[in-house]
Amino acid sequence: MTINISDVAKKAGVSPSTVSRALTRPDLVKTATRKKILEIVEEMSYSPNPLARGLMTGKTNIIALIIPNLTNTYFAQMAEGCEEALRSKGYHLIIGNYFEDNTMELKVIDAFLKRMVDGIIIAGSLTAKDFQSIFGSRTSIPVTFVNHSAELEYGYDSVIADEAHGARLACQALLERGARKIAVVTGPARNPYTKRRLAPFKKELQNANMYLDPCYLTEGHYGSIYTGFEAMSKLLSLKEPPDGVFAFNDTLATGVIKAVLSKGLNIPKDVAVVGFDDIPLAPYLTPSLTTIGSSSFDLGKEAAEATLGPIGNPYRPPSK
Amino acid sequence: MTINISDVAKKAGVSPSTVSRALTRPDLVKTATRKKILEIVEEMSYSPNPLARGLMTGKTNIIALIIPNLTNTYFAQMAEGCEEALRSKGYHLIIGNYFEDNTMELKVIDAFLKRMVDGIIIAGSLTAKDFQSIFGSRTSIPVTFVNHSAELEYGYDSVIADEAHGARLACQALLERGARKIAVVTGPARNPYTKRRLAPFKKELQNANMYLDPCYLTEGHYGSIYTGFEAMSKLLSLKEPPDGVFAFNDTLATGVIKAVLSKGLNIPKDVAVVGFDDIPLAPYLTPSLTTIGSSSFDLGKEAAEATLGPIGNPYRPPSK
DNA sequence: TTGTACGCGTTATCAA
DNA sequence: TTGATAACGCGTACAA
Numbered sequence: 001m002t003i004n005i006s007d008v009a010k011k012a013g014v015s016p017s018t019v020s021r022a023l024t025r026p027d028l029v030k031t032a033t034r035k036k037i038l039e040i041v042e043e044m045s046y047s048p049n050p051l052a053r054g055l056m057t058g059k060t061n062i063i064a065l066i067i068p069n070l071t072n073t074y075f076a077q078m079a080e081g082c083e084e085a086l087r088s089k090g091y092h093l094i095i096g097n098y099f100e101d102n103t104m105e106l107k108v109i110d111a112f113l114k115r116m117v118d119g120i121i122i123a124g125s126l127t128a129k130d131f132q133s134i135f136g137s138r139t140s141i142p143v144t145f146v147n148h149s150a151e152l153e154y155g156y157d158s159v160i161a162d163e164a165h166g167a168r169l170a171c172q173a174l175l176e177r178g179a180r181k182i183a184v185v186t187g188p189a190r191n192p193y194t195k196r197r198l199a200p201f202k203k204e205l206q207n208a209n210m211y212l213d214p215c216y217l218t219e220g221h222y223g224s225i226y227t228g229f230e231a232m233s234k235l236l237s238l239k240e241p242p243d244g245v246f247a248f249n250d251t252l253a254t255g256v257i258k259a260v261l262s263k264g265l266n267i268p269k270d271v272a273v274v275g276f277d278d279i280p281l282a283p284y285l286t287p288s289l290t291t292i293g294s295s296s297f298d299l300g301k302e303a304a305e306a307t308l309g310p311i312g313n314p315y316r317p318p319s320k
Numbered sequence: 321m322t323i324n325i326s327d328v329a330k331k332a333g334v335s336p337s338t339v340s341r342a343l344t345r346p347d348l349v350k351t352a353t354r355k356k357i358l359e360i361v362e363e364m365s366y367s368p369n370p371l372a373r374g375l376m377t378g379k380t381n382i383i384a385l386i387i388p389n390l391t392n393t394y395f396a397q398m399a400e401g402c403e404e405a406l407r408s409k410g411y412h413l414i415i416g417n418y419f420e421d422n423t424m425e426l427k428v429i430d431a432f433l434k435r436m437v438d439g440i441i442i443a444g445s446l447t448a449k450d451f452q453s454i455f456g457s458r459t460s461i462p463v464t465f466v467n468h469s470a471e472l473e474y475g476y477d478s479v480i481a482d483e484a485h486g487a488r489l490a491c492q493a494l495l496e497r498g499a500r501k502i503a504v505v506t507g508p509a510r511n512p513y514t515k516r517r518l519a520p521f522k523k524e525l526q527n528a529n530m531y532l533d534p535c536y537l538t539e540g541h542y543g544s545i546y547t548g549f550e551a552m553s554k555l556l557s558l559k560e561p562p563d564g565v566f567a568f569n570d571t572l573a574t575g576v577i578k579a580v581l582s583k584g585l586n587i588p589k590d591v592a593v594v595g596f597d598d599i600p601l602a603p604y605l606t607p608s609l610t611t612i613g614s615s616s617f618d619l620g621k622e623a624a625e626a627t628l629g630p631i632g633n634p635y636r637p638p639s640k
Numbered sequence: 641t642t643g644t645a646c647g648c649g650t651t652a653t654c655a656a
Numbered sequence: 657t658t659g660a661t662a663a664c665g666c667g668t669a670c671a672a
Contacts, residue, residue, distance in 0.1 A: 004665055015643045020667055030641060045458075047434045051380065052665035054371040055648050062414070070400050071600060076390040083390075083417050087428075092435065093415050094382070097403050108407075114367045115412065138365075225604045258604045280391060281601065284545045284578045324649055335659045340651060350657060372649035375664045643672075652663080 003046050012040045023048065054116075063307055064112040065300075066096040066105065066122045072223055072251060073279040074296045078123060078146070081300025089308055091118070098124060100223055106134065113139050119307040121146060121300075125191070128154040144307045146299055148192055159303045161294035163193070163276075164200040170246045170274045170292045171204035177272040179244020183216035185231045185256055186248045193222065197248055197276065216242055220252045228255025236263050244272040250279045253289050323366050332360045343368065374436075383627055384432040385620075386416040386425065386442045392543055392571060393599035394616045398443060398466070401620025409628055411438070418444060420543055426454065433459050439627040441466060441620075445511070448474040464627045466619055468512055477626040481614035483513070483596075484520040490566045490594045490612045491524035497592040499564020503536035505551045505576055506568045513542065517568055517596065536562055540572045548575025556583050564592040570599045573609050 009016040014033060022029045022037040029037070040046075054060050065082050067075040083093045096112060098105040105124050112120060113135060122131065123146035131143065132154050144157040174182055184201065187194045202212050218235055220227030228247060235242055236259060247253035253275030260271050267273055267287045275282065278293040329336040334353060342349045342357040349357070360366075374380050385402050387395040403413045416432060418425040425444050432440060433455060442451065443466035451463065452474050464477040494502055504521065507514045522532050538555055540547030548567060555562055556579060567573035573595030580591050587593055587607045595602065595611045602609045 005667095006665085016665090017644080017667075018642060021642085024667075028641075033641080049375070049665050050435055051371050051374040052648090053667075055369070055375055055650090055665080056667045058648085060371065070390070070396040070403075071393055073391055073393070073396075076393075076396045079415065080390050080417060080419075083415055084419075087431075092431075095399065095403055095413050095415055097400060099400075099404075111407075111412075115370055225601065229604070254601065254604045281545065281574065284549070284574045285605070325651095326649085336649090337651080337660080338658060341658085344651080348657075353657085369649050372664090373651075375649080375666090376651040378664085641672100644670085646667105646669085648666085650664085653661085654659100655661100656657105656659080 002049075003044055005046075005048065008037070008040055008044060008046050011044065012037050058116075059118050060116050061090060062092050062094050062115075062117045063119045063121065063304065064094045064096050064109075064115075064117045066098065066109060066112075066120065066124045066126070068098060068100045068105075068124055069223055070095070070097050073281065074249065074251075074277050075123065077279070077296040078300035078303075081297040081302075082121060082304040083300075085301045085304035086308070091304075091308065093304075102126075109135060113141075117141070119143070121303045121307055123147060123300075123303070127192075128156045128158075131156070142307050142309070144303045146303050147196075157303075157306045157309075159299055159306055161296075161299055163196045163294060166276060166292040166294055167197045167199075167201040167246075168204045170276065171201050171208075173274050173290055173292070174244040174246060174272055175208055177244065177268055179242075179272045180210070181216070181240065181242045182210065182212065182244040182246070183218065183235050183242035184212065184246045184248065185218050185220050185228055185235075185252050187220060187222040187252070189219060191222070194248060201246060220248075220255070222249050222251060225251055225255040225258075228252035229259045230255070232256040232259035233263075236260070236265070242271065245274070247273065247275045250275040250277045250282055250289065250291060253291070254285060257285060257287070257289065322369075323364055325366070325368065328357070328360055328364060328366050331364065332357050378436075379438050380436050381410060382412050382414050382435075382437045383439045383441065383624065384414045384416050384429075384435075384437045386418065386429060386432075386440065386444045386446070388418060388420045388425075388444055389543055390415070390417050393601065394569065394571075394597045395443065397599070398616040398620035398623075401617040401622075402441060402624040403620075405621045405624035406628070411624075411628065413624075422446075429455060433461075437461065439463070441623045441627055443467060443620075443623070447512070448476050448478075451476070462627050462629070464623045466623050467516075477623075477629075479619055479623045479626055481616075481619055483516045483614060486596060486612040486614050487517045487519075487521040487566075488524045490596065491521050491528075493594050493610055493612070494564040494566060494592055495528055497564065497588055499562075499592045500530070501536070501560065501562045502530065502532065502564040502566070503538065503555050503562035504532065504566045504568065505538050505540050505548055505555075505572050507540060507542040507572070509539060511542070514568060521566060540568075540575070542569050542571060545571055545575040545578075548572035549579045550575070552576040552579035553583075556580070556585070562591065565594070567593065567595045570595040570597045570602055570609065570611060573611070574605060577605060577607070577609065 005016045005019050009019045022034045086093050096108040098108050119142045121144045147160050218231035220231045247256045275289050275291045282289045282291045325336045325339050329339045342354045406413050416428040418428050439462045441464045467480050538551035540551045567576045595609050602611045
């Protein structure tokens with residue numbers, strides 16, 4: 001049926017092992033033989049069966065990415081970053097979208113461990129601590145956490161955006177625009193993104209001798225524009241509405257802007273709005289959304305590279 | 321190291337083949353033995369090595385999705401639809417994003433064929449005809465085309481949105497809003513999406529005794545908000561600017577809106593804008609974008625189901 | 641530098 | 657209904 005290594009060997013007048021070597025460790029094969037073998041490989045357009053190869057090496061050349069959803073451009077970009085980095089090294093990206101359902105997140109990871117992926121990138125809600133206690137005994141493949149800060153102590157790699165810096169910049173941006181009654185629309189309080197953005201933001205406010213009034217602290221959901229709309233609507237109905245808002249991601253910010261405009265207010269004259277993350281849409285929202293970047297594409301790329309790091313790349317990537 | 325089928329067999333006091341049967345075709349095994357085997361499987365938390373299994377069966381339980389990018393929510397939703405459908409049947413989705421580069425599209429498909437995926441879903445620029453002539457001889461796995469209309473004749477499945485209907489609705493929506501000088505911002509002229517939307521739109525215009533003035537026919541790129549902005553800016557600088565615009569997807573529409581507003585014009589009073597696709601962001605753009613739906617999530621789901629159809633599902637999906 | 645022989649973990653075949 | 661044996665296609669000791 002499909003052509004295999006012995007077919008090539010026969011045609012080249014060598015043994016299968018020599019073909020194998022010519023493909024995986026060319027330096028072990030005499031130049032002449034190697035050249036001939038590679039020619040025939042080309043000619044017959046042979047390519048090694050990855051399943052058989054995997055069975056021997058214990059590798060699948062597949063990396064899994066765990067994310068809450070794909071329609072949030074933040075994660076879509078991250079996936080693109082992963083894919084680009086992986087492909088250049090002959091690896092493939094398998095998607096583990098858990099649709100914002102934490103129970104499903106565990107099932108998805110479980111399935112990937114069974115599937116024997118070569119590495120896992122977790123940009124989800126699971127912490128290294130929990131991963132350790134749930135899956136730790138079952139695997140020794142590299143796991144990289146994205147945007148979880150304290151994972152190193154558990155022996156996992158971690159790639160994080162400098163969110164503290166971003167949060168401080170966001171605060172400064174609002175102050176520069178003259179905002180004095182500053183509110184925030186955060187994601188869920190227990191979410192690590194939220195924590196890492198809120199604390200430095202508050203601290204920066206204090207540096208300016210201000211503080212975050214508790215009634216200006218509202219909460220939405222990172223995946224839902226609507227919750228941003230709701231939160232901002234509430235803020236605007238206060239007897240003393242804010243004149244500056246920091247939305248904790250651009251999804252929320254989109255809802256915030258909608259709420260402001262639907263009350264007939266002007267941005268940034270009446271209310272200044274600053275978001276986080278840098279989805280490509282941002283500059284085209286009307287009015288333009290001021291956003292603090294934390295390129296998720298780069299984050300994904302770095303996570304992929306970190307994951308491949310310990311694995312190395314024993315086989316040449318599919319040439320051509 | 322990792323536990324295998326003989327370990328289970330030994331503990332259960334049966335042969336490996338019986339364990340295999342108990343797992344893959346339970347009806348061939350006596351109830352008592354099966355029950356005992358499954359218990360032990362559970363107890364040892366054994367799960368079959370997918371590589372070895374694949375080597376025997378010739379299946380990987382992986383389906384590839386070919387798309388131009390992931391940051392366009394249209395395709396992100398499609399991927400989500402695919403993944404949901406696949407996971408429920410024990411399959412996995414591997415991402416083939418070709419970053420809008422048609423040369424890369426071919427390489428990506430080539431890589432997947434080598435990887436021995438069980439099926440391919442192509443939502444890209446490649447037509448069935450070209451796929452046939454380039455890869456036809458190399459594979460017998462099911463291939464499903466998304467939004468390419470004339471693929472059946474080449475023996476491939478095809479899932480398409482009813483774009484003609486959508487285009488007609490878009491036209492009607494503009495007319496109802498009183499638009500009489502109607503322009504379009506299309507994607508690339510040779511793109512199949514463009515073709516399938518443009519013709520019916522023109523025809524519907526004719527039904528209203530109007531026609532599409534060539535100078536109102538502008539072209540952008542489906543992946544770029546900015547080209548929509550540019551195209552619309554051009555239209556607005558005509559001595560007789562349009563009072564209604566059909567943008568061929570919501571990415572373009574976003575740019576179009578930005579262009580209109582930046583000229584100080586009002587939507588929909590001065591210019592009515594209608595888009596295509598139904599990205600979740602649309603209702604939150606300001607002003608709201610009128611959009612004709614063609615749910616890409618469902619499209620992806622249906623494509624996945626069509627792809628699995630001929631494959632069937634010989635193994636029970638990873639239980640629990 | 642190359643070939644032989646074996647093993648990776650599973651399913652398929654066939655006989656019992 | 658079950659077990660023994662032979663594949664699947666490859667990489668790797670080991671010997672030559």
